[in-house]
Amino acid sequence: MYRYDSTDQQLIDERVSQYRGQMERHLAGELSADELRPLRLQNGLYIQRHGPMLRIAIPYGMLSSAQLRKLAEISRRYDRAVGHFTTRQNMQLNWPQFEETPEILAELASVEMHAVQTSGNCIRNITSDQFAGVAPDELVDPRPYCELLRQWSTFHPEFAFLPRKFKIAVNAAAQDRAVIRAHDIGLEVVSDERGEIGFKVLVGGGLGRTPILGKVVREFLPRRHILSYLEAILRLYNRYGRRDNMYKARIKILVQALGSEEFARQVEAEWAHLRDGETTVTDAEFDRIAGHFEPPAWETLPAEDPVHNTRLTTDKAFANWVKRCVHAHKTPGYAAVTLSLKAPGVAPGNISDAQMIAVADFADRFSFGELRVSHEQNLILSDVKLGDLHELWQLARGQRLATANIGLLTDMICCPGGDLCALANARSLPIAEAVNDKFDDLDYLYDIGDISLNISGCMNSCGHHHVANIGILGVDKNDEEWYQITVGGEQGNDAIIGKVIGPSFYAQEVPEVIEALIAVYLERRTASERFIDTWQRVGAEPFKARAYAGRDRRRTAKVADKESQAKEIVNA
Amino acid sequence: MPRIIKNTQIVEDHWQVLTLAENETPEAVALPAAPTLLPLAVWLARRDEIVTAGLAHGVWLDAGEGPEAVADDLERLPVIGVNFPKFTDGRSYSSARLLRERYTYRGEIRALGDVQQDQLFFMRRCGIDAYALRADKDIEKALAGLAVFSDTYQAAVDQPQPLFRRRTARGQEAA
Numbered sequence: 001m002y003r004y005d006s007t008d009q010q011l012i013d014e015r016v017s018q019y020r021g022q023m024e025r026h027l028a029g030e031l032s033a034d035e036l037r038p039l040r041l042q043n044g045l046y047i048q049r050h051g052p053m054l055r056i057a058i059p060y061g062m063l064s065s066a067q068l069r070k071l072a073e074i075s076r077r078y079d080r081a082v083g084h085f086t087t088r089q090n091m092q093l094n095w096p097q098f099e100e101t102p103e104i105l106a107e108l109a110s111v112e113m114h115a116v117q118t119s120g121n122c123i124r125n126i127t128s129d130q131f132a133g134v135a136p137d138e139l140v141d142p143r144p145y146c147e148l149l150r151q152w153s154t155f156h157p158e159f160a161f162l163p164r165k166f167k168i169a170v171n172a173a174a175q176d177r178a179v180i181r182a183h184d185i186g187l188e189v190v191s192d193e194r195g196e197i198g199f200k201v202l203v204g205g206g207l208g209r210t211p212i213l214g215k216v217v218r219e220f221l222p223r224r225h226i227l228s229y230l231e232a233i234l235r236l237y238n239r240y241g242r243r244d245n246m247y248k249a250r251i252k253i254l255v256q257a258l259g260s261e262e263f264a265r266q267v268e269a270e271w272a273h274l275r276d277g278e279t280t281v282t283d284a285e286f287d288r289i290a291g292h293f294e295p296p297a298w299e300t301l302p303a304e305d306p307v308h309n310t311r312l313t314t315d316k317a318f319a320n321w322v323k324r325c326v327h328a329h330k331t332p333g334y335a336a337v338t339l340s341l342k343a344p345g346v347a348p349g350n351i352s353d354a355q356m357i358a359v360a361d362f363a364d365r366f367s368f369g370e371l372r373v374s375h376e377q378n379l380i381l382s383d384v385k386l387g388d389l390h391e392l393w394q395l396a397r398g399q400r401l402a403t404a405n406i407g408l409l410t411d412m413i414c415c416p417g418g419d420l421c422a423l424a425n426a427r428s429l430p431i432a433e434a435v436n437d438k439f440d441d442l443d444y445l446y447d448i449g450d451i452s453l454n455i456s457g458c459m460n461s462c463g464h465h466h467v468a469n470i471g472i473l474g475v476d477k478n479d480e481e482w483y484q485i486t487v488g489g490e491q492g493n494d495a496i497i498g499k500v501i502g503p504s505f506y507a508q509e510v511p512e513v514i515e516a517l518i519a520v521y522l523e524r525r526t527a528s529e530r531f532i533d534t535w536q537r538v539g540a541e542p543f544k545a546r547a548y549a550g551r552d553r554r555r556t557a558k559v560a561d562k563e564s565q566a567k568e569i570v571n572a
Numbered sequence: 573m574p575r576i577i578k579n580t581q582i583v584e585d586h587w588q589v590l591t592l593a594e595n596e597t598p599e600a601v602a603l604p605a606a607p608t609l610l611p612l613a614v615w616l617a618r619r620d621e622i623v624t625a626g627l628a629h630g631v632w633l634d635a636g637e638g639p640e641a642v643a644d645d646l647e648r649l650p651v652i653g654v655n656f657p658k659f660t661d662g663r664s665y666s667s668a669r670l671l672r673e674r675y676t677y678r679g680e681i682r683a684l685g686d687v688q689q690d691q692l693f694f695m696r697r698c699g700i701d702a703y704a705l706r707a708d709k710d711i712e713k714a715l716a717g718l719a720v721f722s723d724t725y726q727a728a729v730d731q732p733q734p735l736f737r738r739r740t741a742r743g744q745e746a747a
Contacts (some may be wrong), residue, residue: 005736007723018720022690032712038660039690121660151725153737157697158669158728161662227734238666239638273674278727278734285736 001062001370002292003146004112005270011155011297012109015116019043020102024401027099042122042160043559044115045101045245049422054093054101055118056108058466060146061089061127061373061443065360067327068371069377070111074354078104082233085341087464088125088167089373094420105135109192116154121162123234127169129177130374133293136330140197142172142189144289145226148281148299152227159234163241165478171389171551174493178264179375181205181213181495182467184251185233190220198222202261203233203263204255204438211497213253216262217267225271228279232271236263261494275400291323294523296368296445301333305386320442321404337367339396340411344436346366348414349377376413378406384540408445409453409518410436413464417457417474426481433457433509447561448518452491469532470517471498483510487517488535501544510553516546542553575681577692577703580718581689582711585704587651589632589684590614603627609653611680612637615645623648632684635663639671646677654700656685665698666704672729692717699729 004012022039031039056071063071073084078100079093086092097105099539110116117124121420123144126146150380153159159166169178172189188203199221205214214522221229229288237251255263312319327336337410339359342348351359359379363371366388367381369459379401384392396402405411416419417428434456456463457474465471471486472504482504489498505513520543525534534569535543573584574616579649588608590706591600592601598617603610603625607630617621622629632653642649664683671677682702683695688709695703705711727734 005739007739011721011723011725014721018690021716030713035659035688121662154725155694156726157694157720157724158665159662160694161660161665235666239663243661278732278737282736287740288739289738316599 001064001143002059002289003076007293008151009109010484012112012114012116015043015114015155016109019105023099038120038161040101041120042117043101043105044118045098045402046119047098047422048516049418049420050095050529052096052101053087053420054096054104054115056091056093056115057090057114057118057125057159058113059124059150059374060132060143061375062129062143063371063373065369065371066115067111067362068356068360070107070113071326072353072360073106074104075356077351083351083353083356084347084416085349085351085377085379086309087375087377087415087462089127089130090116090125091373092416094416119165121164121166122160122167123156123162123168124446126153127149127167127178127183127375129173130376130378130380131177131327131382132172132372133295134329134331134334134336135173135177137174138172138330139174139189139191140172141290141293142170143170143293144188144286145187145199145223146170147289147292148226148285149230149307150484155449156234157233159238162234163239163243164246164251165293166251168230176491176495177374177494179464179467179491179495182207182211182464182479182491183214185230186499187226196222199226199231201229203267205251206252206261206465207466208250208459209247209459210252211254211461211526212556213495213497215255215263217260217264222545224281224283225275227265227281228277228435230272231279231317233272235270236266238502244307262465268376279510296370298331298383299385300333301385303332308386308389311390314557315390317404318390318393320446321402322344322389324404324406324408325402326389329384331383331458335384335386337381337384337392338374338390338406339401341378341401342402342403342411343403344410344440345433346400348412348432350530351379355399355401358395359401362392362395365524374465375552376406376411379409393545401499404442404568407446407450407452409439409448409451409514410445411452413452413454414466415455415457415462416491417455421457423460425459425476426457426476426483426507428457428463428472428474431472431483431507432476434507434511435514438515448522449530452489454489459476464491465489466497467495468516469535475504481507483507484512485513485517485547487540488532490532499540503549513547516549517543520546573706574621574704577711577715577718578680580715587630589653589704595671603629607651608686609651612641616641619645620714625646631680632682633664633667635661635667637667639675639677643675646671646675646679646724649677650666650677651680651682651702652677653682653704656683656687659686659688659691661686665694666699668698669729689714689717693720697724697728697730700722706736 026036046053078351084092140184165186168185169180171178188200201216201218372380418424452468453470454465454468455472467489484504486498490496576585598613609630615631630651
């Protein structure tokens with residue numbers, strides 16, 4: 001993975017000093033709370049429902065074991081010994097002390113980490129494929145491009161105060177695992193007919209209150225032009241994106257207003273001034289960064305491991321785990337492993353300090369000391385020998401990290417919701433827990449098969465509910481928590497925004513509604529159909545009819561005990 | 573006399589900034605004799621009059637007003653103000669870069685409005701070289717904002733080469 005040189009390190013150290021100074025000025029009364037807000041947000045610090053929340057950047061989800069140990073130590077020393085992984089592959093600490101945040105950033109800097117631009121109206125953490133570098137279906141490793149963009153976007157002087165937040169994702173695989181069409185800019189690494197590497201550029205995707213999929217503005221951009229081309233896009237957005245209404249401030253609204261063809265024309269016109277300048281990326285720089293992502297020292301192994309194969313036939317629980325949590329690797333004899341952070345009774349994406357230490361040990365022992373965070377809020381060991389899988393499974397089971405539910409109903413993406421987040425209209429964690437309680441039988445989950453269920457506590461859609469097969473959105477009606485259900489969403493190459501099936505439900509109805517939707521699927525499916533296939537074939541009606549059948553509309557919703565705290569809506 | 577930061581020094585400053593009151597129009601507003609930054613609308617409406625009278629005025633661009641409107645007048649304008657209506661409105665960073673990089677403007681570009689210590693580094697990088705700090709802020713302390721980082725990743729007005737080009741050069745020197 002990328003290691004800082006002395007300049008990278010110095011910049012991050014200087015950032016810590018800058019932030020420390022800003023906090024000192026604030027505490028001395030020289031910077032008001034309002035004046036501090038944009039500064040602390042660009043260092044990941046929110047003021048939440050119960051206090052501060054610090055969002056730590058994990059660039060494109062890559063972590064070393066040493067970094068994870070540091071996160072464990074920080075969570076223990078400065079928080080409640082727990083961290084939460086997010087859909088931007090970052091980690092949130094939910095209980096740090098406001099005054100201690102400069103110390104936390106200094107600790108992070110000691111392991112080449114930071115919280116730069118994890119919030120605020122700026123270019124956020126670049127996200128990518130959790131299987132980058134090992135996926136059999138990828139064209140090239142996307143991480144060098146992510147790192148190039150990380151450096152370019154870090155402290156960019158022109159684009160630090162955009163109309164709204166700005167998210168970029170990069171995919172280089174046949175199957176898009178980074179949801180690039182749901183990003184302000186989605187980059188797909190492609191090669192042209194002569195084998196030159198470049199990007200297909202999509203702009204204007206985003207979830208939130210107006211979910212829109214990104215539009216292609218350029219089919220092929222040679223890779224050397226990527227930074228100047230992005231500067232052209234960002235400059236247009238910075239100058240002409242709406243600033244009068246925060247709900248219409250994302251670039252998708254600008255693209256929509258101009259039409260994607262006119263937007264693309266304006267980008268090309270701006271880019272004509274910028275292209276072929278000093279910002280054109282040199283081959284030497286591509287090579288320098290790519291050198292940091294050289295494959296680890298894989299052993300030459302046979303594609304099959306007989307002992308492993310025997311275990312698969314004799315140990316059903318192990319075989320189930322392998323089926324759901326072990327993924328193909330481009331190198332014979334190796335596999336990528338997902339450690340599920342979706343164990344029953346645990347908030348999705350949460351990890352304890354002890355688990356972090358354990359995973360760091362697993363990474364050192366089985367996977368060259370590195371790991372990844374997925375946007376589905378799980379952890380990945382990318383380079384595990386087939387012969388080591390059984391031992392890893394046993395160890396992971398001991399840490400409750402081997403729930404064999406990846407890609408199944410209980411592998412939910414879920415935001416922290418109203419229990420912690422000041423933006424939320426409703427709680428999401430109790431809904432996740434109720435779904436887990438309802439679907440606690442693994443065999444039943446296996447029978448249901450591949451399905452995605454995502455939960456967002458508000459319109460900001462951090463839980464990606466729009467692109468889930470079943471999406472749950474918390475809404476607030478007269479101070480009561482209600483839940484709107486969408487069905488038919490999908491991530492990946494053919495990303496689809498799900499459709500709302502009808503009026504919202506009370507919290508206690510949600511598990512029954514999910515059960516009803518699943519029941520229709522199980523009754524109607526053909527042998528090879530996944531939930532989404534059946535939905536697309538039979539249409540919404542039977543699902544709607546069952547979801548609302550016998551619904552007792554006289555029942556009153558449970559009133560949530562909401563705190564009337566000012567909502568920090570500026571920078572979700 | 574008010575003070576501003578010019579380049580890296582605090583200096584006394586004689587420029588005034590004209591803002592139209594509600595009942596004033598660009599066509600009718602009285603033109604001051606003293607050096608003044610005029611609203612773009614006044615400049616556009618009264619350009620010939622100002623030039624004929626030999627008044628040494630400048631212009632200030634609001635955040636939504638790009639430099640395109642004054643592109644042909646740059647040689648007549650010793651100072652161009654770029655306004656930051658609030659700290660988090662970043663449009664004038666683009667205006668400043670365009671003035672320097674596209675229109676090769678060599679005069680002073682002055683940041684006006686909600687200008688505070690923590691924007692100065694970015695402003696300087698975008699080609700702004702004068703900073704009318706918000707009056708309630710300590711201008712002496714704010715100077716520190718110009719020198720927050722010792723290096724930069726991107727090319728900008730202050731450093732036309734991105735770090736990766738300089739890194740390569742350094743690497744070759746070392747080798």
